[in-house]
Amino acid sequence: MPKKFFEQRSEESRIKAQIVDKYYRAWAKIIAPRARDGKIAYVDLFAGPGRYKDGAASVPLLVLENAILDPLLKDRLITIFNDIDENNSKTLEEEIAKIPGIDTLRFKPQVMNEIVGQQIINQLTAGSIVPTLSFIDPWGYKGLSLKLINTFLKDWGCDCIFFFNYNRINMGLNNPIVKEHMDALFGSERANALREEMGSLDPAKRELLIVERISEALQEMGGTYVLPFCFKNEQGTRTSHYLIFVSKHILGYKIMKGIMGGESSKTEQNVPSFSYCSADNTMPLLFELSKPLDELEGILLEEFAGRTLTMKALFDSHHVGRRYLDKNYKEALGSLEMKGKLKVDPPTDKRRKGTFADGVKVTFPPKEKEK
The missing domain is CATH 3.40.50.150 (Vaccinia Virus protein VP39)
Known part of the structure:
Protein backbone atom coordinates (compact mmCIF):
# COMPACT_ATOMS: atom_id res chain seq x y z
CA MET A 1 0.00 0.00 0.00
CA THR A 282 -20.92 22.20 -3.24
CA MET A 283 -22.56 21.69 -6.62
CA PRO A 284 -26.15 20.49 -6.04
CA LEU A 285 -28.07 19.42 -9.12
CA LEU A 286 -31.76 19.65 -10.00
CA PHE A 287 -32.71 16.17 -8.88
CA GLU A 288 -36.43 16.82 -9.34
CA LEU A 289 -35.82 15.82 -12.96
CA SER A 290 -35.77 12.31 -11.50
CA LYS A 291 -38.69 11.37 -9.25
CA PRO A 292 -37.96 7.95 -7.71
CA LEU A 293 -40.74 8.21 -5.10
CA ASP A 294 -43.32 8.88 -7.81
CA GLU A 295 -41.94 5.88 -9.68
CA LEU A 296 -42.30 3.73 -6.55
CA GLU A 297 -45.99 4.58 -6.30
CA GLY A 298 -46.55 3.32 -9.84
CA ILE A 299 -44.48 0.20 -9.23
CA LEU A 300 -46.48 -0.71 -6.12
CA LEU A 301 -49.85 -0.24 -7.85
CA GLU A 302 -48.66 -2.48 -10.67
CA GLU A 303 -46.92 -5.24 -8.71
CA PHE A 304 -49.36 -5.55 -5.79
CA ALA A 305 -52.62 -5.05 -7.73
CA GLY A 306 -55.54 -6.82 -6.05
CA ARG A 307 -53.57 -7.81 -2.94
CA THR A 308 -53.97 -6.99 0.77
CA LEU A 309 -50.92 -7.08 3.03
CA THR A 310 -49.26 -5.19 5.86
CA MET A 311 -46.74 -2.43 5.34
CA LYS A 312 -44.00 -4.67 6.81
CA ALA A 313 -44.89 -7.64 4.58
CA LEU A 314 -44.86 -5.38 1.53
CA PHE A 315 -41.49 -3.88 2.45
CA ASP A 316 -39.85 -7.21 3.29
CA SER A 317 -40.96 -8.77 0.00
CA HIS A 318 -40.04 -5.85 -2.23
CA HIS A 319 -37.07 -3.74 -1.10
CA VAL A 320 -34.17 -6.16 -1.72
CA GLY A 321 -32.18 -4.99 -4.73
CA ARG A 322 -33.83 -1.56 -4.71
CA ARG A 323 -32.54 1.64 -3.14
CA TYR A 324 -35.78 2.43 -1.30
CA LEU A 325 -35.78 2.48 2.51
CA ASP A 326 -38.76 1.55 4.70
CA LYS A 327 -39.53 5.24 5.20
CA ASN A 328 -39.77 5.64 1.41
CA TYR A 329 -42.40 2.88 1.21
CA LYS A 330 -44.36 4.54 4.00
CA GLU A 331 -44.20 7.87 2.18
CA ALA A 332 -45.33 6.29 -1.09
CA LEU A 333 -48.21 4.43 0.55
CA GLY A 334 -49.27 7.53 2.46
CA SER A 335 -49.29 9.51 -0.77
CA LEU A 336 -51.37 6.85 -2.56
CA GLU A 337 -53.79 6.84 0.37
CA MET A 338 -54.16 10.63 0.17
CA LYS A 339 -54.86 10.32 -3.57
CA GLY A 340 -57.53 7.68 -2.91
CA LYS A 341 -55.68 5.06 -4.93
CA LEU A 342 -55.74 2.33 -2.24
CA LYS A 343 -57.56 1.35 0.94
CA VAL A 344 -55.78 1.42 4.29
CA ASP A 345 -56.79 -0.20 7.59
CA PRO A 346 -56.87 1.63 9.91
CA PRO A 347 -57.54 4.74 7.78
CA THR A 348 -55.64 7.97 8.24
CA ASP A 349 -58.21 9.51 10.61
CA LYS A 350 -57.77 6.54 13.00
CA ARG A 351 -53.95 6.77 13.05
CA ARG A 352 -51.57 9.25 14.59
CA LYS A 353 -51.02 12.02 12.06
CA GLY A 354 -48.18 11.41 9.63
CA THR A 355 -47.59 7.79 10.68
CA PHE A 356 -47.74 4.54 8.74
CA ALA A 357 -46.95 1.69 11.15
CA ASP A 358 -45.59 -1.71 10.06
CA GLY A 359 -48.88 -3.44 10.96
CA VAL A 360 -51.11 -1.16 8.89
CA LYS A 361 -52.93 -3.18 6.19
CA VAL A 362 -53.02 -1.96 2.62
CA THR A 363 -55.42 -3.11 -0.10
CA PHE A 364 -54.45 -2.37 -3.68
CA PRO A 365 -57.08 -2.07 -6.41
CA PRO A 366 -57.09 -4.78 -9.11
CA LYS A 367 -55.55 -4.03 -12.45
CA GLU A 368 -57.83 -2.36 -14.90
CA LYS A 369 -58.85 -4.63 -17.77
CA GLU A 370 -57.46 -3.64 -21.11
CA LYS A 371 -60.11 -2.38 -23.49
Whole structure:
Protein backbone atom coordinates (compact mmCIF):
# COMPACT_ATOMS: atom_id res chain seq x y z
CA MET A 1 0.00 0.00 0.00
CA PRO A 2 1.50 3.39 -0.91
CA LYS A 3 2.75 5.32 2.11
CA LYS A 4 0.75 8.42 1.12
CA PHE A 5 -2.54 6.55 1.54
CA PHE A 6 -2.55 7.14 5.31
CA GLU A 7 -0.98 10.59 5.30
CA GLN A 8 -4.28 12.45 5.51
CA ARG A 9 -7.78 11.11 5.81
CA SER A 10 -9.92 12.00 2.81
CA GLU A 11 -13.63 12.69 3.09
CA GLU A 12 -14.25 9.37 1.32
CA SER A 13 -12.14 7.53 3.91
CA ARG A 14 -14.11 9.20 6.70
CA ILE A 15 -17.43 8.10 5.20
CA LYS A 16 -16.11 4.58 4.63
CA ALA A 17 -14.95 4.34 8.25
CA GLN A 18 -18.31 5.62 9.51
CA ILE A 19 -20.23 3.03 7.49
CA VAL A 20 -18.09 0.15 8.76
CA ASP A 21 -18.07 1.38 12.37
CA LYS A 22 -21.84 1.98 12.47
CA TYR A 23 -22.58 -1.43 11.03
CA TYR A 24 -20.12 -3.14 13.38
CA ARG A 25 -21.88 -1.59 16.38
CA ALA A 26 -25.34 -2.62 15.20
CA TRP A 27 -24.16 -6.11 14.19
CA ALA A 28 -22.39 -6.72 17.51
CA LYS A 29 -25.41 -5.75 19.60
CA ILE A 30 -27.59 -8.25 17.71
CA ILE A 31 -25.13 -11.14 17.33
CA ALA A 32 -23.21 -11.10 20.64
CA PRO A 33 -26.15 -12.12 22.90
CA ARG A 34 -27.03 -14.94 20.48
CA ALA A 35 -23.53 -16.33 19.88
CA ARG A 36 -23.35 -19.95 21.03
CA ASP A 37 -20.24 -19.60 23.18
CA GLY A 38 -20.57 -15.86 23.69
CA LYS A 39 -17.68 -14.97 21.37
CA ILE A 40 -17.79 -12.78 18.27
CA ALA A 41 -14.95 -11.52 16.09
CA TYR A 42 -13.91 -8.57 13.97
CA VAL A 43 -11.28 -9.29 11.31
CA ASP A 44 -9.46 -6.70 9.18
CA LEU A 45 -6.94 -8.19 6.76
CA PHE A 46 -5.58 -4.89 5.37
CA ALA A 47 -5.66 -2.89 8.59
CA GLY A 48 -3.06 -0.17 7.98
CA PRO A 49 -1.18 1.67 10.75
CA GLY A 50 -4.24 2.61 12.81
CA ARG A 51 -4.09 6.37 12.36
CA TYR A 52 -3.76 8.80 9.52
CA LYS A 53 -0.95 11.35 9.67
CA ASP A 54 -3.48 13.99 10.74
CA GLY A 55 -4.24 11.93 13.86
CA ALA A 56 -7.64 10.59 12.76
CA ALA A 57 -8.29 7.02 13.90
CA SER A 58 -8.96 4.37 11.27
CA VAL A 59 -11.48 1.55 11.70
CA PRO A 60 -9.38 -0.83 13.89
CA LEU A 61 -9.01 1.76 16.64
CA LEU A 62 -12.69 2.76 16.41
CA VAL A 63 -13.73 -0.87 16.86
CA LEU A 64 -11.51 -1.37 19.90
CA GLU A 65 -12.50 1.93 21.54
CA ASN A 66 -16.16 0.99 21.21
CA ALA A 67 -15.56 -2.49 22.67
CA ILE A 68 -13.83 -1.04 25.72
CA LEU A 69 -16.84 1.17 26.45
CA ASP A 70 -19.44 -1.54 25.85
CA PRO A 71 -19.89 -4.08 28.69
CA LEU A 72 -21.54 -6.49 26.25
CA LEU A 73 -18.45 -6.60 24.01
CA LYS A 74 -15.59 -6.20 26.48
CA ASP A 75 -15.56 -9.92 27.36
CA ARG A 76 -16.77 -11.28 24.00
CA LEU A 77 -14.95 -9.56 21.14
CA ILE A 78 -11.98 -11.22 19.43
CA THR A 79 -10.10 -8.89 17.08
CA ILE A 80 -7.63 -9.91 14.39
CA PHE A 81 -5.77 -7.28 12.36
CA ASN A 82 -3.34 -7.95 9.55
CA ASP A 83 -1.18 -5.88 7.23
CA ILE A 84 1.47 -7.11 4.82
CA ASP A 85 3.52 -3.96 5.47
CA GLU A 86 5.64 -4.65 8.56
CA ASN A 87 5.84 -0.94 9.39
CA ASN A 88 2.04 -0.67 9.32
CA SER A 89 1.50 -3.69 11.56
CA LYS A 90 4.15 -2.48 14.02
CA THR A 91 2.67 1.02 14.14
CA LEU A 92 -0.82 -0.44 14.60
CA GLU A 93 0.37 -2.46 17.59
CA GLU A 94 1.82 0.72 19.10
CA GLU A 95 -1.39 2.67 18.53
CA ILE A 96 -3.50 -0.13 20.04
CA ALA A 97 -1.30 -0.17 23.15
CA LYS A 98 -1.98 3.56 23.65
CA ILE A 99 -5.78 3.16 23.78
CA PRO A 100 -7.02 3.91 27.32
CA GLY A 101 -8.46 0.77 28.90
CA ILE A 102 -7.13 -1.61 26.22
CA ASP A 103 -5.99 -4.04 28.94
CA THR A 104 -9.58 -4.41 30.17
CA LEU A 105 -10.53 -6.40 27.07
CA ARG A 106 -10.74 -10.14 27.75
CA PHE A 107 -9.15 -11.01 24.40
CA LYS A 108 -5.95 -9.18 23.49
CA PRO A 109 -6.06 -7.82 19.90
CA GLN A 110 -4.01 -9.94 17.50
CA VAL A 111 -1.87 -8.12 14.94
CA MET A 112 -0.39 -10.15 12.10
CA ASN A 113 1.98 -9.42 9.24
CA GLU A 114 1.05 -11.93 6.52
CA ILE A 115 0.31 -12.05 2.81
CA VAL A 116 -3.42 -12.39 2.25
CA GLY A 117 -3.76 -15.52 0.15
CA GLN A 118 -4.41 -19.24 0.22
CA GLN A 119 -2.66 -19.78 3.56
CA ILE A 120 -5.09 -17.52 5.42
CA ILE A 121 -8.03 -19.13 3.58
CA ASN A 122 -6.81 -22.58 4.65
CA GLN A 123 -6.53 -21.47 8.27
CA LEU A 124 -10.05 -20.08 8.31
CA THR A 125 -11.64 -23.06 6.53
CA ALA A 126 -10.06 -25.59 8.88
CA GLY A 127 -13.13 -25.45 11.13
CA SER A 128 -16.14 -23.35 11.96
CA ILE A 129 -15.48 -19.78 13.01
CA VAL A 130 -17.28 -17.69 15.60
CA PRO A 131 -19.71 -15.06 14.26
CA THR A 132 -17.40 -12.67 12.44
CA LEU A 133 -17.65 -9.29 10.76
CA SER A 134 -14.81 -9.10 8.25
CA PHE A 135 -13.52 -5.97 6.56
CA ILE A 136 -11.38 -6.51 3.46
CA ASP A 137 -9.87 -3.24 2.25
CA PRO A 138 -6.91 -3.85 -0.08
CA TRP A 139 -5.27 -0.93 -1.86
CA GLY A 140 -6.03 -2.51 -5.21
CA TYR A 141 -7.26 -6.06 -5.73
CA LYS A 142 -4.42 -8.39 -4.79
CA GLY A 143 -5.63 -10.81 -2.14
CA LEU A 144 -9.31 -10.10 -2.75
CA SER A 145 -11.06 -13.22 -4.04
CA LEU A 146 -14.41 -15.00 -4.00
CA LYS A 147 -12.80 -17.80 -1.98
CA LEU A 148 -11.71 -15.36 0.70
CA ILE A 149 -15.12 -13.68 0.96
CA ASN A 150 -16.87 -17.06 1.00
CA THR A 151 -14.59 -18.19 3.82
CA PHE A 152 -15.81 -15.32 5.97
CA LEU A 153 -19.47 -15.95 5.15
CA LYS A 154 -19.64 -19.70 5.63
CA ASP A 155 -20.79 -19.80 9.26
CA TRP A 156 -23.72 -18.35 11.22
CA GLY A 157 -23.69 -14.65 12.04
CA CYS A 158 -20.90 -13.84 9.58
CA ASP A 159 -21.03 -10.76 7.34
CA CYS A 160 -18.41 -9.22 5.07
CA ILE A 161 -17.68 -5.67 3.91
CA PHE A 162 -15.08 -5.25 1.20
CA PHE A 163 -13.45 -2.51 -0.83
CA PHE A 164 -13.92 -2.82 -4.59
CA ASN A 165 -11.46 -0.55 -6.41
CA TYR A 166 -13.52 0.02 -9.54
CA ASN A 167 -10.86 2.00 -11.43
CA ARG A 168 -8.15 -0.61 -11.05
CA ILE A 169 -10.48 -3.56 -11.64
CA ASN A 170 -11.94 -1.93 -14.74
CA MET A 171 -8.44 -1.54 -16.15
CA GLY A 172 -7.28 -4.95 -14.92
CA LEU A 173 -9.98 -7.06 -16.56
CA ASN A 174 -8.27 -6.87 -19.94
CA ASN A 175 -4.72 -6.84 -18.62
CA PRO A 176 -3.16 -10.31 -19.08
CA ILE A 177 -0.58 -9.56 -16.37
CA VAL A 178 -3.28 -9.52 -13.66
CA LYS A 179 -5.62 -12.10 -15.22
CA GLU A 180 -5.11 -14.45 -12.27
CA HIS A 181 -6.31 -11.81 -9.81
CA MET A 182 -9.36 -10.93 -11.92
CA ASP A 183 -10.29 -14.60 -12.29
CA ALA A 184 -9.99 -15.07 -8.51
CA LEU A 185 -12.34 -12.14 -7.96
CA PHE A 186 -15.07 -12.95 -10.49
CA GLY A 187 -14.49 -16.64 -11.16
CA SER A 188 -12.70 -17.56 -14.39
CA GLU A 189 -15.82 -18.33 -16.48
CA ARG A 190 -17.62 -15.17 -15.43
CA ALA A 191 -14.47 -13.07 -15.92
CA ASN A 192 -14.04 -14.38 -19.47
CA ALA A 193 -17.68 -13.70 -20.31
CA LEU A 194 -17.41 -10.24 -18.78
CA ARG A 195 -14.40 -9.38 -20.93
CA GLU A 196 -16.43 -10.16 -24.04
CA GLU A 197 -19.60 -8.38 -22.86
CA MET A 198 -18.04 -5.10 -21.84
CA GLY A 199 -15.92 -4.51 -24.95
CA SER A 200 -18.37 -2.30 -26.84
CA LEU A 201 -20.18 -0.71 -23.89
CA ASP A 202 -20.00 2.96 -22.95
CA PRO A 203 -18.38 3.73 -19.54
CA ALA A 204 -21.66 4.01 -17.61
CA LYS A 205 -23.05 0.68 -18.86
CA ARG A 206 -19.66 -0.95 -18.40
CA GLU A 207 -19.64 0.07 -14.74
CA LEU A 208 -23.14 -1.25 -14.15
CA LEU A 209 -22.23 -4.55 -15.80
CA ILE A 210 -19.06 -5.04 -13.72
CA VAL A 211 -20.88 -4.36 -10.44
CA GLU A 212 -23.78 -6.59 -11.52
CA ARG A 213 -21.41 -9.47 -12.29
CA ILE A 214 -19.55 -9.29 -8.97
CA SER A 215 -22.93 -9.17 -7.20
CA GLU A 216 -24.08 -12.26 -9.11
CA ALA A 217 -20.88 -14.11 -8.19
CA LEU A 218 -21.34 -13.29 -4.50
CA GLN A 219 -24.97 -14.41 -4.54
CA GLU A 220 -24.13 -17.70 -6.28
CA MET A 221 -21.70 -18.64 -3.51
CA GLY A 222 -24.31 -17.98 -0.81
CA GLY A 223 -24.06 -14.23 -0.15
CA THR A 224 -27.78 -13.78 -0.71
CA TYR A 225 -27.88 -10.08 0.09
CA VAL A 226 -25.41 -7.79 -1.68
CA LEU A 227 -25.40 -4.01 -1.27
CA PRO A 228 -22.91 -1.74 -3.14
CA PHE A 229 -22.14 1.85 -2.09
CA CYS A 230 -20.47 3.97 -4.77
CA PHE A 231 -17.79 6.61 -4.26
CA LYS A 232 -17.22 9.26 -6.94
CA ASN A 233 -14.15 11.41 -7.50
CA GLU A 234 -14.07 14.97 -6.14
CA GLN A 235 -15.54 16.36 -9.34
CA GLY A 236 -18.34 13.81 -9.40
CA THR A 237 -17.43 12.76 -12.94
CA ARG A 238 -16.07 9.25 -12.38
CA THR A 239 -16.50 6.34 -10.00
CA SER A 240 -13.41 5.63 -7.94
CA HIS A 241 -14.49 2.63 -5.88
CA TYR A 242 -17.31 0.76 -4.18
CA LEU A 243 -17.81 -0.45 -0.65
CA ILE A 244 -19.75 -3.71 -0.98
CA PHE A 245 -21.64 -5.42 1.84
CA VAL A 246 -22.47 -9.14 1.71
CA SER A 247 -24.72 -11.05 4.10
CA LYS A 248 -26.78 -14.22 4.26
CA HIS A 249 -29.46 -12.59 6.41
CA ILE A 250 -32.13 -10.06 5.49
CA LEU A 251 -31.79 -8.21 8.83
CA GLY A 252 -28.14 -7.38 8.18
CA TYR A 253 -29.07 -6.14 4.71
CA LYS A 254 -31.83 -3.93 6.12
CA ILE A 255 -29.55 -2.43 8.78
CA MET A 256 -26.73 -1.72 6.35
CA LYS A 257 -29.19 -0.27 3.86
CA GLY A 258 -30.26 2.27 6.46
CA ILE A 259 -26.64 3.12 7.30
CA MET A 260 -25.53 3.51 3.68
CA GLY A 261 -28.68 5.47 2.90
CA GLY A 262 -27.88 7.88 5.72
CA GLU A 263 -24.30 8.37 4.50
CA SER A 264 -25.33 9.10 0.90
CA SER A 265 -24.33 12.58 -0.22
CA LYS A 266 -27.56 13.18 -2.12
CA THR A 267 -31.18 12.16 -2.09
CA GLU A 268 -33.93 12.38 -4.68
CA GLN A 269 -37.40 12.83 -3.20
CA ASN A 270 -35.94 11.57 0.10
CA VAL A 271 -34.67 8.41 -1.64
CA PRO A 272 -30.90 7.96 -1.01
CA SER A 273 -28.47 7.58 -3.90
CA PHE A 274 -26.26 4.97 -2.14
CA SER A 275 -23.27 6.95 -3.29
CA TYR A 276 -20.92 9.59 -1.94
CA CYS A 277 -19.30 12.47 -3.77
CA SER A 278 -17.89 15.57 -2.08
CA ALA A 279 -19.00 17.60 -5.11
CA ASP A 280 -22.63 16.98 -4.14
CA ASN A 281 -22.16 19.29 -1.16
CA THR A 282 -20.92 22.20 -3.24
CA MET A 283 -22.56 21.69 -6.62
CA PRO A 284 -26.15 20.49 -6.04
CA LEU A 285 -28.07 19.42 -9.12
CA LEU A 286 -31.76 19.65 -10.00
CA PHE A 287 -32.71 16.17 -8.88
CA GLU A 288 -36.43 16.82 -9.34
CA LEU A 289 -35.82 15.82 -12.96
CA SER A 290 -35.77 12.31 -11.50
CA LYS A 291 -38.69 11.37 -9.25
CA PRO A 292 -37.96 7.95 -7.71
CA LEU A 293 -40.74 8.21 -5.10
CA ASP A 294 -43.32 8.88 -7.81
CA GLU A 295 -41.94 5.88 -9.68
CA LEU A 296 -42.30 3.73 -6.55
CA GLU A 297 -45.99 4.58 -6.30
CA GLY A 298 -46.55 3.32 -9.84
CA ILE A 299 -44.48 0.20 -9.23
CA LEU A 300 -46.48 -0.71 -6.12
CA LEU A 301 -49.85 -0.24 -7.85
CA GLU A 302 -48.66 -2.48 -10.67
CA GLU A 303 -46.92 -5.24 -8.71
CA PHE A 304 -49.36 -5.55 -5.79
CA ALA A 305 -52.62 -5.05 -7.73
CA GLY A 306 -55.54 -6.82 -6.05
CA ARG A 307 -53.57 -7.81 -2.94
CA THR A 308 -53.97 -6.99 0.77
CA LEU A 309 -50.92 -7.08 3.03
CA THR A 310 -49.26 -5.19 5.86
CA MET A 311 -46.74 -2.43 5.34
CA LYS A 312 -44.00 -4.67 6.81
CA ALA A 313 -44.89 -7.64 4.58
CA LEU A 314 -44.86 -5.38 1.53
CA PHE A 315 -41.49 -3.88 2.45
CA ASP A 316 -39.85 -7.21 3.29
CA SER A 317 -40.96 -8.77 0.00
CA HIS A 318 -40.04 -5.85 -2.23
CA HIS A 319 -37.07 -3.74 -1.10
CA VAL A 320 -34.17 -6.16 -1.72
CA GLY A 321 -32.18 -4.99 -4.73
CA ARG A 322 -33.83 -1.56 -4.71
CA ARG A 323 -32.54 1.64 -3.14
CA TYR A 324 -35.78 2.43 -1.30
CA LEU A 325 -35.78 2.48 2.51
CA ASP A 326 -38.76 1.55 4.70
CA LYS A 327 -39.53 5.24 5.20
CA ASN A 328 -39.77 5.64 1.41
CA TYR A 329 -42.40 2.88 1.21
CA LYS A 330 -44.36 4.54 4.00
CA GLU A 331 -44.20 7.87 2.18
CA ALA A 332 -45.33 6.29 -1.09
CA LEU A 333 -48.21 4.43 0.55
CA GLY A 334 -49.27 7.53 2.46
CA SER A 335 -49.29 9.51 -0.77
CA LEU A 336 -51.37 6.85 -2.56
CA GLU A 337 -53.79 6.84 0.37
CA MET A 338 -54.16 10.63 0.17
CA LYS A 339 -54.86 10.32 -3.57
CA GLY A 340 -57.53 7.68 -2.91
CA LYS A 341 -55.68 5.06 -4.93
CA LEU A 342 -55.74 2.33 -2.24
CA LYS A 343 -57.56 1.35 0.94
CA VAL A 344 -55.78 1.42 4.29
CA ASP A 345 -56.79 -0.20 7.59
CA PRO A 346 -56.87 1.63 9.91
CA PRO A 347 -57.54 4.74 7.78
CA THR A 348 -55.64 7.97 8.24
CA ASP A 349 -58.21 9.51 10.61
CA LYS A 350 -57.77 6.54 13.00
CA ARG A 351 -53.95 6.77 13.05
CA ARG A 352 -51.57 9.25 14.59
CA LYS A 353 -51.02 12.02 12.06
CA GLY A 354 -48.18 11.41 9.63
CA THR A 355 -47.59 7.79 10.68
CA PHE A 356 -47.74 4.54 8.74
CA ALA A 357 -46.95 1.69 11.15
CA ASP A 358 -45.59 -1.71 10.06
CA GLY A 359 -48.88 -3.44 10.96
CA VAL A 360 -51.11 -1.16 8.89
CA LYS A 361 -52.93 -3.18 6.19
CA VAL A 362 -53.02 -1.96 2.62
CA THR A 363 -55.42 -3.11 -0.10
CA PHE A 364 -54.45 -2.37 -3.68
CA PRO A 365 -57.08 -2.07 -6.41
CA PRO A 366 -57.09 -4.78 -9.11
CA LYS A 367 -55.55 -4.03 -12.45
CA GLU A 368 -57.83 -2.36 -14.90
CA LYS A 369 -58.85 -4.63 -17.77
CA GLU A 370 -57.46 -3.64 -21.11
CA LYS A 371 -60.11 -2.38 -23.49
